[in-house]
Amino acid sequence: MSTSASPAGNPAATPATGRPWWRSGALMLTAILLLAYNLRPAATEIGPVMPDLQADLGMSAGAAGLLTSLPPTCFAIFGLVAPTMAARLGLHRTIVLALAMLVVGSLVRTTVDGGWSFIAWSTFALAGLAMGNVLAPSVIRTHFPERIGLVTALYSLVLSIGVSVASALVVPMANAMGGWRPAFVAMTATAVVALVPWLFALRFDRSRPSATTTRPTTSISLRTVGRTRLGWAIAIFFGMQSGQAYALFGWLPSIYIGAGLSQEASGWLLGLMTALGVPLAFLWPAYMGRNPRPLTLQLVISASAFLGYLGLLVAPATLPWLWAVLLALGTSSFPLILAMFAMLARSSAGTIALSGFGQGVGYALALIGPLLMGVLYDVTHSWTAPLLLFLTLSVVMTIAGVTTITRPTIEDELGLP
Known part of the structure; x- marks a missing residue:
């Protein structure tokens, strides 16, 4: 699919209006980017203040462990629910509902006094995040069919910025504002702002069928996608990428510490890996535009x-920065896959179904990565077995990625017009 079509003589313009694409779609571009910014902070703001949460809410270590596993679990479960809700309510209405759930869950959890109540309302908020995750590629495809690569690049970049800002600022905000509760409330303010353009976007669900309608004329179910090679290839691709990323976020400093590096140096190397992911989140989808x-x-x-895994296995302390850089590149397929959800479909229905199946099944597979890494280390008291496993998973990711990239669109696989 080309993403560069435009009126003759003005390559930056939109065919229907002759205006620059970003001006003609200003409302939806703003809505998409605000959605992107808010799709991670409710999850990532928890980790840095976890000791305060445990002390304030009387949360056990087991409950805290459950809380840290909630994001991928909710992304898997509610990611599979999102396509059905979008088919019944409309794409834009469902995203408004998702943002409302995020706001309500995020605010109410700051008022509770028990760990399990906090977990319950966090689940409610994360369910909204999961639905937004799945439906965003379809919104991009619906409103910017000729700019999928570029808009996905902007979306991925802003999503990465949201992760970084929440992780970096929640502790200083908590210290300045008197605790994690007011800091979490302040963080939620941007989600409230994000609701505003989406309320205006509801008119797209009420409009008659047209080039920008969001109600598909042909229904494509998750079960149908599950019968295709493309569906399973992109789900495995997504799962292998996400599982490796989650495992490295949790365990990379421990691997370096086990190799003799200091805790400070190990944390810096993880920071290097995650920081490199920010520009890649923009560059890769933009590259896919062409x-x-x-x-x-x-x-x-x-x-x-x-x-990167081979380096950690053979000589982790020799060139530790190089392994961190290689692993940053090696786990950077996420924005590529986001763009593929839209580019490997020819309709909004196809994009929603492919994204729902790919992310729902993919996040379920991703849960296995961090778990197996920890279990193998506990059993062997060495990082050799976990790294050998992830060397193998990188091969599986390669096969799934190549299969995904070379398959026809989901509609072509299903024989649809």
Whole structure:
């Protein structure tokens, strides 16, 4: 799919209006970017203040462990629910509902006094995040069909900024404002702001069928996607990428510490890996705007993951910065896959179903990565077995990625017009 079509003589303009694409779609571009910014802070703001949460709410270590596993669990479960809700309510209405759930869950959890109540309302908020995750690619495809790569690049970049801002600022805000509760309330303010353009966007669900309608003329179910090679390939691709990323976020400092590096240096190396992901979140989807089948790029990404794990296995303390850089590249397929959800479908219905199946099944698979890494270390008291496992998973990711990139669209696989 080309993402560069435009009126003759004005490559930056939109065919229907002759105006720059970002001006003609200003409302929806603003809505999409505000949604992106708010799709992670409710999850990532918890980790830095976890000791305060446990002390304030009387939360046990087991409950805290459950809380840290909630994001991928909710993304898996509610990601599978989102397509059905969008088919019944309309795409934009469902995203308004998702943002409302995020706001309500995030605010109410700051008022509770028990750990389990906090977990329950966090689940409610994260359910909204999960639905937004799944439906965002379809919104991009619906409103910017000729700019999927570029808009996905902006979406991924802003999503990454939201992660970084929440992680970096929640502790200083809690210290300045008197605790985690007011800090969480302040963080939720941007989600309230995000609701405003989406309320205006509800008119797209009420409009008659047209080029910008969100109600598909052909229904594509998750079960139907589950019968295709593309559906399973992109789900496994997404799951392998996310599982490796979650495992490294949790365990990379421990691997470096086990190799003899200081705790400070190990934390800096994790920071290096995550910081490199921010520009890549923009660059890769933008590249797909001109190269919608980025096979060579994915092979480079997969090779980087393999070499990064091999370096950690053989000589983790020799060039630790190099392994961190290689692993940053090796786990950077996430924005590519986001763009593929839209580019490997020819309709809003296809995008929603492919995104729902890919993210729902993918996040379920991703849960296995961090768990297996910890279990293997507990059993062997060494990082050798976990790293050998992830070397193997990088090969699986390569096969799934190549299969995904070279498959026809979901409608073509299903024989739909």
